[in-house]
Structure formats: C-alpha cells, structure tokens
Amino acid sequence: MRRFSLWLRGKPFVADSLLACALFLTDAIVFIGSATDVLWPLFVLVAVAVSAPVAWRRRHPRTVSGAVLIVSILSVLTGHALGDTTSLHPSLLALPIMLYTLVAYVGRREGAIYLVAVAVDGMVSLVFLDQDLFTSILFTVLMYALAWLAAEFLGARRAYDEAVEARLAVAEYDRDRRAEDAVAMERTRIARELHDVIAHGVSVMVVQADGASYAIRKDPERAEQAVANISATGRAALAELRRTVALLRTNPHADDMPMYGTAGLAKVVDMMSRAGLNVELEQTGNLDDISPAISLGVHRLVQESLTNVLRHGGHAPKASVSVIRRDEDVLVEILNSGVGAPPIAVEGTGNGLLGMRERVAVLQGTLDAGRMSDGRWRVRAELPLE
Known part of the structure; x- marks a missing residue:
C-alpha cells in the first residue's frame, strides 16, 4: 500500500x-x-x-x-x-x-x-x-474551514520541502565546487613541488654542461669538475624527486614534511657555489624550530631564486641570501648582481616566479619580486610564523 x-x-x-x-x-x-x-x-x-x-x-x-x-x-x-x-x-x-x-x-x-x-x-x-438551515450552515462552515486549514498546512509543508530541497541542491553544488577547488589546489601544489625539485636540479646541470663543453679542451680539470657537479646534482635531484613523489602518494600531513632549516639552506648554497655561483648566506635567529611548512617555503624560495640568478646572472654571477627570523614572521631576501643575461643561459618559462607567489600565498605571506633602482634583482618575502 x-x-x-x-x-x-x-x-x-x-x-x-x-x-x-x-x-x-x-x-x-x-x-x-x-x-x-x-x-x-x-x-x-x-x-x-x-x-x-x-x-x-x-x-x-x-x-x-x-x-x-x-x-x-x-x-x-x-x-x-x-x-x-x-x-x-x-x-x-x-x-x-x-x-x-x-x-x-x-x-x-x-x-x-x-x-x-x-x-x-x-x-x-x-x-x-x-x-435544515442550522445543520446545513454548520456542516458547510466546518467543511470549508477544514479544507482551508488543510490547504494551509499542506501548503506550508510543501514550501518547507521545497526549501529543504533547494538547500540540499545548494549544498551539493557547494560540495562539488569545493571538491573541484581541492583538486585544482592539489594539482597546483604537485606542479609547484615538481617544478621546484626538477627545475632547480636540471638548470644547474644544464649550466654546468654548457660550461664543461667550453672548458673540455682548454681546461680539462675544470670540465671534469663540472661533470662531477652534474653527476652530484643529478643524484640529489633524483633523490629529492623520489622523496617528493612518495610524499604526494601518501598525502602526508604537515608534520610529516621534512625540516629543512639551516642545514638545508647551507646545502643549497654549497650546491650553487660548486655550480659557479658566488653566494653569501646570512641566517639570523633559530630557523630549525619553525613549522615544517614555513621551513619548506623558505627553502624553496632560496632554491628557486638562486637558480634564477645562476641562469641570468652573467659570467660571474653573485648573490646574497638573508634569512632572518623575527618575532612574528621570517624575512627572506635574495639579491643578485644584476650584471645581465650571460651568453650561456637557460630559457625560463616564468613558472618559477609564479610558483613562488603561489607558495607564499598559501603560507599567507607577502612576496615582492622585481628589479631595483640600482639594477639588481631582488626577491623579498615575509612569511608569518602563526
């Protein structure tokens, strides 16, 4: 029934x-x-x-x-x-x-x-x-009053059902939209991580390979050193890529992310120095107990900025890195020599700067990147600790 x-x-x-x-x-x-x-x-x-x-x-x-x-x-x-x-x-x-x-x-x-x-x-x-006058009037009044009240009740019920249905439709749409936004954010995060890992290592390897090709006849020892740097950079990039892919597959929480800190920055600076970039590093404050997300953000900003300096910093590229922990944020500033584009350069796509802006935005910080009045290129970011 x-x-x-x-x-x-x-x-x-x-x-x-x-x-x-x-x-x-x-x-x-x-x-x-x-x-x-x-x-x-x-x-x-x-x-x-x-x-x-x-x-x-x-x-x-x-x-x-x-x-x-x-x-x-x-x-x-x-x-x-x-x-x-x-x-x-x-x-x-x-x-x-x-x-x-x-x-x-x-x-x-x-x-x-x-x-x-x-x-x-x-x-x-x-x-x-x-x-009968009385019976007819009484019956008629009761019957039509009942019909009106039933219409009011069922009409209100139908309006309530329609409102609930509309809210469910809105909630379903909102859920689908949030799911699409989450997928887009995850795709952006993956693209940013892979770019930071691959572009840095490959750029260093390309610059070293070009330098080795010029020095292989005139300066074999320098060429041999460049090839060794290429090998070391490739292994480091491959290890970093494997680690990043493993983290993406397991969808880790923030606590599972590695702490880069002072040791990670020193490693980046050492790798860029061996690639031919003159780097000065200044670290102020304790950078090893900040949150993993902020630590990774600082590491990627320095890594990407120094890679860009190596690409476009001229024959004798020079850069200075300053990472200062303040009371409420971490200040990251990278300056290059501003000599101009070298004859041996790697074509950029603009994704590096875009990735840095996206990463800083995710961390709710601010980023200022551009050429200064004295011709030097500066990247300056402020990443809040809370």
Missing part, C-alpha cells in the same frame, strides 16, 4: 482521476439506495459534470473550480424547476476540494474569492432546496 501511495505521489493526474471516480461512485451509491423518485438522467449528468473536471484540478485549478461551481448552481436551479428538491449529490464535495486546491496551489486571494462564490451557491441551495 505504501509503495502504491508513493507511486501515486509522482503521478498527480492518476491520483486526481481516482478521486473523480470516487466522487462519481458516491453519487451512484446514493442514487441506487434512494427511495425517492428522481430524474435519473439529470442525476447522472450532474454527477458526471461535477466529478469529471476534478481529474484536472491541479493542471487547471481556476478553470475546474469555476466549472464545478457553475454546475452546482445549475443543478440546484434545474432541480427546483423540475420539482426535484430532495436529491443529494455527494459529488459536490468537489467544492471544498477545489477550495483546498486553490488555496494550496494558486493562492489565498483566489481561495477567498472562491469561498465568497461558494457562499452564494450555499444561499441558493438554502432558498431552493428543502434543507
């Missing part, structure tokens, strides 16, 4: 058609059990005219309610004209049903207008039919 009711809820026309048939059957039962001499063709005609339109009550509520009201008034006048003042039509229960339909599906204003018209129909029935 419950399954059938749920099925009907999704097919309103079928449900209304069954309601129309039920109204007609009540008229038929009254007609068969009536002891009065009635004009049966007229009785059947009125029953059909009142019941049949109910099947379309939700599709055309105004038209159907008007049709039922007109048929009700005509049946009273016709019955009076033919001398039949005692015939009862239970199918006229369609009148309060249509009042309910108007209030629930159209509006209170239309329902109030229809209620006034029904009151006129009731006065006509009292005048032309043999009905």
Whole structure:
C-alpha cells in the first residue's frame, strides 16, 4: 500500500482521476439506495459534470473550480424547476476540494474569492432546496474551514520541502565546487613541488654542461669538475624527486614534511657555489624550530631564486641570501648582481616566479619580486610564523 501511495505521489493526474471516480461512485451509491423518485438522467449528468473536471484540478485549478461551481448552481436551479428538491449529490464535495486546491496551489486571494462564490451557491441551495438551515450552515462552515486549514498546512509543508530541497541542491553544488577547488589546489601544489625539485636540479646541470663543453679542451680539470657537479646534482635531484613523489602518494600531513632549516639552506648554497655561483648566506635567529611548512617555503624560495640568478646572472654571477627570523614572521631576501643575461643561459618559462607567489600565498605571506633602482634583482618575502 505504501509503495502504491508513493507511486501515486509522482503521478498527480492518476491520483486526481481516482478521486473523480470516487466522487462519481458516491453519487451512484446514493442514487441506487434512494427511495425517492428522481430524474435519473439529470442525476447522472450532474454527477458526471461535477466529478469529471476534478481529474484536472491541479493542471487547471481556476478553470475546474469555476466549472464545478457553475454546475452546482445549475443543478440546484434545474432541480427546483423540475420539482426535484430532495436529491443529494455527494459529488459536490468537489467544492471544498477545489477550495483546498486553490488555496494550496494558486493562492489565498483566489481561495477567498472562491469561498465568497461558494457562499452564494450555499444561499441558493438554502432558498431552493428543502434543507435544515442550522445543520446545513454548520456542516458547510466546518467543511470549508477544514479544507482551508488543510490547504494551509499542506501548503506550508510543501514550501518547507521545497526549501529543504533547494538547500540540499545548494549544498551539493557547494560540495562539488569545493571538491573541484581541492583538486585544482592539489594539482597546483604537485606542479609547484615538481617544478621546484626538477627545475632547480636540471638548470644547474644544464649550466654546468654548457660550461664543461667550453672548458673540455682548454681546461680539462675544470670540465671534469663540472661533470662531477652534474653527476652530484643529478643524484640529489633524483633523490629529492623520489622523496617528493612518495610524499604526494601518501598525502602526508604537515608534520610529516621534512625540516629543512639551516642545514638545508647551507646545502643549497654549497650546491650553487660548486655550480659557479658566488653566494653569501646570512641566517639570523633559530630557523630549525619553525613549522615544517614555513621551513619548506623558505627553502624553496632560496632554491628557486638562486637558480634564477645562476641562469641570468652573467659570467660571474653573485648573490646574497638573508634569512632572518623575527618575532612574528621570517624575512627572506635574495639579491643578485644584476650584471645581465650571460651568453650561456637557460630559457625560463616564468613558472618559477609564479610558483613562488603561489607558495607564499598559501603560507599567507607577502612576496615582492622585481628589479631595483640600482639594477639588481631582488626577491623579498615575509612569511608569518602563526
């Protein structure tokens, strides 16, 4: 039975058609059990005219309610004209049903207008039919009041269901949007990490390889040293890449990220020095007990900035790195010599600076990168500790 009711809820026309048939059957039962001499063709005609339109009550509520009201008034006048003042039509229960339909599906204003018209129909029935005044009025008032209250209750329930459905739709959309944003952020994070790992190592290797190609005949020892640096840089980059991929696969928490700190910065500076970059490093304050995310951010900023200096710093590139821990943040500043582009240079894509900006934004810090008035290029970042 419950399954059938749920099925009907999704097919309103079928449900209304069954309601129309039920109204007609009540008229038929009254007609068969009536002891009065009635004009049966007229009785059947009125029953059909009142019941049949109910099947379309939700599709055309105004038209159907008007049709039922007109048929009700005509049946009273016709019955009076033919001398039949005692015939009862239970199918006229369609009148309060249509009042309910108007209030629930159209509006209170239309329902109030229809209620006034029904009151006129009731006065006509009292005048032309043999009905008890008190009983008729009491029954009519209770019936239409019940229809109005049911419409108000079910209308409020339907409005609540629609509001809940709308909220669920918004929540589902918001959930999908957050999932898409999370995927995009994760893709950006992966791209940034891989760029920082690969671009740094490969750039150093390319610069060393170009230098070795020039020195292989004139200065074999220097070329041999460059090749050794290429080998060491490649191994370090490969190890870093493996570690990064492993972290990305396991989706680590921040606590699982490595602490780079002073040792990591010193390692970067040593690698760049062996690659031919003259680097001065200044570290102030304790950098080993800051959060892993900030520590990694500082490491990547220095690594990417020095890589750019090595690419574009000229024949004798020089850079200074200053990392200062302050009370509320960490100041990172990298300056290059500003000599200009060297004849041996690696073409950049601009992803390095973009990656630095993204990383600083994730850490809720600020980044200022650009050429100064004296021609030097400066990268300055402030990363909050909290």
